[in-house]
Every structure is written in structure tokens, then in C-alpha cells.
């Protein structure tokens with residue numbers, strides 16, 4: 045019997061990017077714990093990843109290539125060899141290219157594995173060389189990133205390790221207790237030293253229960269709250285004018301704007317946050333240092349997500365919060381660890397003119413439309429679009445097309461793979477070499493293989509390298525090893541990566557980026573056009589958006605609350621945003637048939653849809669629920685724990701009602717991207733969400749969804 049404890053890294057799409065200690069006995073993963081020596085992980089990991097052995101050695105793991113034998117969607121397959129699988133792919137790709145051109149082939153991927161080589165490395169080289177359609181990978185955080193960049197120039201913010209020093213932490217549209225546990229651990233430490241934790245959210249979830257002060261807010265109105273806070277900060281002279289003069293653009297315009305347009309009473313009417321709470325929070329924020337705002341995905345999965353995050357990210361500048369160690373904001377820190385992506389992805393391999401780009405948020409339309417050329421072949425990896433993409437009934441009817449050739453590379457026959465012509469077995473991240481960065485903390489991690497490939501599984505790297513050979517691509521880009529590619533990725537002039545070498549990573553497992561304190565970064569200049577924090581953004585102005593932070597109401601026209609909606613009309617909007625919202629109105633409003641906001645966020649024990657098939661994690665989640673306010677339940681005759689139908693113009697699902705006051709009236713919340721339950725088949729929440737794109741970056745608008753709810757007959 046051989047037992048080894050290996051150094052590893054969590055590969056999941058989670059800000060914490062934990063360093064792990066993995067016990068392997070006789071080639072099998074036995075247990076996973078947090079690395080006690082990693083400065084951020086500090087020995088703690090989430091319950092999900094403690095169950096990683098159940099995922100890696102799950103009895104249903106795909107271990108050979110599979111060919112479909114039944115109808116699409118049924119999930120009947122038979123094993124075939126890799127040679128046959130490659131031959132079939134090459135044959136189909138060639139005939140699609142001959143008839144329609146390479147743009148008729150669409151790769152579809154996201155970050156099921158965050159490894160640089162396996163998420164955005166060899167796959168990119170392959171599809172670039174092929175000349176396939178490009179995919180706009182916008183399902184997660186682009187809207188907010190675009191908004192944040194308008195203010196701050198890049199995805200850079202406070203070093204999480206410094207946040208233990210915060211005396212005030214505003215957790216805004218983030219469910220830290222489930223989605224960023226080490227930020228919560230820092231907050232707990234800060235709280236012991238006297239910090240106050242405020243949570244602004246539409247749902248009193250685990251994070252709201254843990255915070256010192258939970259502030260419920262109406263969905264999509266956070267931009268107005270931010271402007272109201274700025275109003276009070278200026279009005280009560282809680283701003284740092286020296287900082288504003290030195291490091292920002294446009295503070296005088298902003299002051300004038302919020303003073304006239306966002307009085308506290310108006311903000312209270314929009315947001316549902318009482319006037320005295322707005323004033324109290326602003327005073328607390330204006331007088332407490334260091335103060336941190338943790339900006340979450342809840343804000344940016346809305347039609348107005350870009351501008352909301354843009355607006356909130358202006359607040360720390362008003363009080364000079366950036367000058368205090370542990371103060372400022374964290375939306376995402378991926379800008380610090382930027383690797384040499386053109387070396388990794390090789391966009392130079394693409395043909396000219398460049399192939400078209402399709403949005404991953406509009407997969408349903410892409411598959412069903414009469415676009416020219418039509419999508420004739422789809423290659424899915426690192427993603428499960430039949431569950432996670434918006435408007436999945438459209439996605440699924442696209443996947444059902446008999447003339448579509450679909451390949452899915454995954455560890456499991458997911459709900460997407462059930463529609464595939466070929467399913468290819470993927471290794472887990474523990475079976476390959478790869479490099480990992482975090483979009484929150486400032487460490488790089490190297491993963492060396494600690495398990496043999498299970499069955500005939502291949503990594504994304506190996507799959508696309510071998511497929512290139514089968515396609516006859518002789519380019520040097522496909523002749524490299526994993527180690528070569530990691531070395532190429534590290535060769536960059538990014539100053540924060542100085543001194544980080546492959547050898548040192550191999551020796552130590554992880555290394556910290558060389559990021560100076562934020563005041564230094566401010567002195568050196570940001571990546572905005574003015575090098576300053578842009579309260580007034582000429583970049584936004586040039587693309588027809590409001591140059592000042594702004595509140596743009598969500599698109600809804602609901603006759604039963606006409607007066608409340610009219611109250612929002614006063615806000616200034618750019619004409620582009622307005623016309624976009626008028627279009628969307630037609631889709632969402634349905635004349636008041638769908639009076640409730642439907643928020644479908646992620647849950648505690650799954651990672652998006654990953655782990656949805658692990659029984660030991662299904663058990664604590666129990667079943668998909670719908671949290672609703674007692675008033676909304678009463679008028680509909682809904683009692684606690686009964687099954688309810690939830691529907692809109694796009695689809696209908698069933699959930700179990702959880703009645704109480706954890707949400708405001710008019711809002712319902714469900715958590716978790718559950719796999720289809722074959723017995724009821726009714727849980728997949730993205731039946732109800734829309735393919736509409738957000739105001740910036742083409743982001744997804746999962747949370748700007750309207751529904752009606754009724755008891756099940």
C-alpha cells in the first residue's frame with residue numbers, strides 16, 4: 045500500500061483558488077484538505093471540495109469515448125476507440141468546412157477547469173488555426189468588469205490579505221459565505237478587531253445571516269443606492285477633496301449631479317431602502333477607515349450590470365479609501381496576474397478576415413437562427429450549457445437538431461452531453477500539469493499530475509493537440525509540451541510577474557505576485573485614459589453611455605405598478621441604453637402577467653452545475669426551493685413547503701416554496717444550477733432566463749427575469 049500527500053490546487057471557478065493537500069492511496073484520491081502553509085488558504089477549504097474524491101472516482105465518470113446510439117437528449121451511447129472518435133471528428137469537420145466554411149464550427153467552453161492550458165491554451169490554438177467561429181465568453185462577469193474598468197482602468201483592487209485591517213466591509217451583491225469563504229474568514233478576523241460587516245442583497249441568505257447589518261434592496265436598483273450614498277457623502281462633506289483633486293477626474297460634475305438628481309427620498313423610493321438607513325450607511329462609510337466594498341456577481345447579472353458596478357466602484361474614491369491598507373474595493377483582481385495570453389492562445393493563427401464572434405449567452409439563437417453560415421458543428425468542453433446558459437429550452441431545441449454535429453468533452457454525461465454525437469472522456473485537473481491564477485488573491489499555483497489519467501481520459505491540452513495532428517496541422521504551436529506552454533505564458537513584461545519562474549513554482553507550488561501597495565499604483569497611474577480614477581469617463585461617453593455614474597432602471601413595464609415605475613423615469617439615460625431597454629420591454633413586460641423578480645443564483649454545495657451529480661452534496665442541498673415573501677405567498681394561496689409552478693413566456697419549472705421574509709415583496713429567489721431530475725424534469729432554472737445582453741461587455745442578464753408563481757395543482 046502506498047500513501048502520498050500531494051500539493052495541489054483547486055481547479056474550480058471560484059475566487060479562492062485554494063492550495064490543497066491531497067492524500068492519494070494506491071493511485072486513488074482519498075481525501076482533500078486545505079494547505080495549512082498557503083497564506084490565503086490557511087488550511088481551510090469548502091465542504092464541496094472535501095467531497096472531490098467522490099467526483100474524481102464517481103462510478104458514472106466517462107472513461108472511454110462514446111458514440112450516440114439513441115435519439116439526441118436520451119443519453120444512450122456505446123464505447124468507441126479514440127482513433128474512431130478522432131476520425132469521426134475530422135470527417136465531420138472536413139465536410140462542414142467544405143460545404144459551409146470553418147465558421148460553421150463553434151467551440152463552446154467556459155471555466156469548468158481554471159487551468160491556463162486547459163481553459164484557454166491549446167483549445168484556443170486549435171480553433172484559431174481551424175478558423176472556427178469565435179466565442180464571446182461573457183456568461184460570468186464581463187458586464188461588471190467593463191463597468192469597473194471604466195472607473196479603475198483594469199480588474200485590479202485591494203489585496204485580499206490586507207482586508208483583515210478593514211473596519212467596515214460592505215459586501216454588495218456577493219454571497220461570500222457560499223462563494224468566497226476566505227474573504228469571509230478575513231472579515232471574521234476584522235470583526236474581532238472591531239469591524240462592522242454590512243451585506244446589501246436581495247436575499248437574506250447565509251451571508252445576510254452572518255453580517256452585522258443586512259440591507260435588503262430591490263433587484264437592479266443598487267446603482268441608485270450608490271448615487272444616494274454619494275449624495276450624502278458630498279452633502280455632509282464626508283469626502284476627501286485632496287484625494288479627489290489629485291487622483292480623480294470629474295468630481296465636481298459628479299457632486300453637482302448627485303446633489304441635484306439623487307436626493308435620499310428619491311433613492312429610498314427606488315431601492316426600498318429606508319431613508320434613515322441610506323444616511324446611516326453613508327455616515328458610517330464616510331467616517332470609517334479602512335473601508336472595503338466587495339462587489340459581487342449579483343449586481344452584474346442584470347441588464348444594467350455594467351453601469352451599476354461602474355457606479356459603485358466610484359464610491360471608494362470619494363472618501364480616499366484606496367489610501368488605507370485593506371480599504372478600497374474588490375470586484376476582481378485578475379488584472380494583476382495577466383499572463384502572456386497571445387503566446388498561450390496564438391490569435392495570430394486565425395485566418396483573415398477574422399472569423400465572426402458569437403455570444404455564449406445567445407447559444408440558443410445561434411443554433412436556431414438562419415445565420416450565415418449556420419452552426420453545423422459544436423464542440424463543448426469545460427461547460428454545461430444545457431443547464432447554465434440562459435433560455436435553455438432554446439439551447440436544447442438547437443442541440444436537438446439532426447443536422448448539428450455535437451462533440452462534448454467532459455468527465456460526465458452531463459445534460460449537455462446527452463445531446464452529443466460523441467462524448468469524449470476528460471481527465472480531472474489532478475491528472476495533468478497546469479498553471480493556475482486567482483481572480484481574487486495574488487498567488488500563482490502550479491498543479492503537477494498526482495493521479496494517473498482515469499480510464500482513457502485525456503486532458504483538454506492533449507485532446508486538442510492530438511486533434512490538431514489528426515487534422516494535419518503541422519504548426520510548431522502544436523508540437524509543444526505542457527511545460528513549454530507554461531514557460532511561454534510566464535514570459536511577459538507584466539511587472540507583477542517579475543521573478544516568477546517555472547523552477548520556483550515547481551519548488552514551492554505557489555508564488556505571490558509582486559504587487560505594490562495600492563497608493564503606489566495610484567501614483568504610477570491607472571490604465572484609464574487619464575491615468576486617474578475616472579468619475580467622469582470620456583470612454584463611456586464616446587460609446588454613447590453616460591460619462592458620469594448613473595442609475596438605469598431595469599427594463600419592465602408593469603401596468604399594476606405604473607406609478608412606482610414612473611418615479612424612475614426622471615433619471616438621465618443615454619439614448620443608446622434607452623433604446624435597448626425599449627426593445628427589451630417588449631419581451632419582459634407581458635403587460636403585468638409576470639409581476640415577480642426571479643433571482644436564480646448559485647448554491648452552497650455545488651459549483652455552478654459541477655457536483656450536481658455527487659450524492660453526498662445533493663443531500664445537504666435537499667431540493668431546489670423558491671424563497672418568497674409571505675405577502676406574495678398569501679395572495680397566491682401558497683403555503684410553506686408546498687410545490688409551486690414558476691413560469692414566464694420562456695418556460696416553466698417546479699420548486700418547493702419557502703415562505704417568510706428573507707426577500708422583499710415582489711422578489712423570489714432560488715439557488716443552485718441543478719441537473720435535470722429525470723423523474724420530474726422540472727428544475728432547471730435557466731428555462732426562465734433570457735438571452736438579452738447587459739448594458740456593457742455583452743454580459744448575461746440571468747437575474748433580470750420576471751415570473752409568476754402558483755401552487756401546483
Ligand SMILES: Nc1nc2c(c(=O)[nH]1)N[C@H]1C(S)=C(S)[C@@H](COP(=O)(O)OP(=O)(O)OC[C@H]3O[C@@H](n4cnc5c(=O)[nH]c(N)nc54)[C@H](O)[C@@H]3O)O[C@H]1N2
Pocket residue numbers: 057058059184185216217218219220222223224244245246247249261262263264265266339340341342343346643645646647648649650651652653713747
Ligand atoms: N458554492 C459556490 N461557490 C461559487 C460558485 C457556486 O456555484 N457555488 N460559483 C462561482 C462563480 S462562477 C462565481 S461567478 C461566483 C459568484 O459569486 P457571487 O459574486 O457571490 O455571486 P452570486 O452568488 O451569483 O450572487 C451574489 C448575490 O447577489 C444577490 N443579488 C442578485 N441580484 C441582486 C441585486 O440586484 N442587487 C443586490 N444587491 N444583490 C443581488 C444574490 O441574492 C446573491 O446573494 O461564485 C463562485 N463560487
Ligand SMILES: Nc1nc2c(c(=O)[nH]1)N[C@H]1C(S)=C(S)[C@@H](COP(=O)(O)OP(=O)(O)OC[C@H]3O[C@@H](n4cnc5c(=O)[nH]c(N)nc54)[C@H](O)[C@@H]3O)O[C@H]1N2
Pocket residue numbers: 057153154155156157162183184185341424425426427428429432433453454455456458470471472473503504644645646651652653654717729730733746
Ligand atoms: N441562472 C443562472 N445561471 C448561471 C449562473 C447563475 O448565477 N444563475 N451563473 C453563471 C456563471 S457566473 C457561470 S461562471 C456559468 C458557469 O457555467 P459552466 O462554466 O458551464 O460551469 P459548470 O456548470 O460548472 O460546468 C463546467 C463543466 O466542465 C466540466 N469540466 C471540468 N473540468 C474539465 C476539464 O478539465 N475538461 C473538460 N473538457 N471539462 C471539464 C465539468 O465536469 C462541468 O460539466 O454559469 C452561469 N449560469
Ligand code: SF4
Pocket residue numbers: 054055056058059060061062089090091092093225651
Ligand atoms: S471551491 Fe473555492 S473555496 Fe472550495 S476549495 Fe475550491 S477554491 Fe477553495
Ligand SMILES: [Mo]
Pocket residue numbers: 057183184185
Ligand atoms: Mo461565474
